[in-house]
Amino acid sequence: MLRQCVAPNQKDWVLKLPAIEFALNSARSDTTGFAPFVLNSGMMPKSMIWESRSEYPGVRTFAQKMKDAIMSAHDAIIAARVKQTRQANKHRRPAPFVAGDLVYL
Secondary structure, eight states: OHHHHSOTTOOOHHHHHHHHHHHHHHSOOTTTSSOHHHHHHSSOOOOSSSOOOOSOOSHHHHHHHHHHHHHHHHHHHHHHHHHHHHHHHHTOOOOSOOTTOOOOO
């Protein structure tokens, strides 16, 4: 991503880091279904261009939404692990070793 934003002379990459970090932290993960901002702070930062209303009017509501987000992310991670394990096991061969074989470690 950094390569796409930096000028051809590559002298301005340091200036681009905050915007790239913001973009990565606000991008939704396919595994968890949430952006890192949501899982770390419970909300997305306000838009830099448009004004937006707060999604969390009260502390209890905020805490409940945060708990729901973390539980949902946890479930999504477990589901992704199961799916990835099934896919990996489709091509897995049995071990060519049997008890008593000499092997290098």
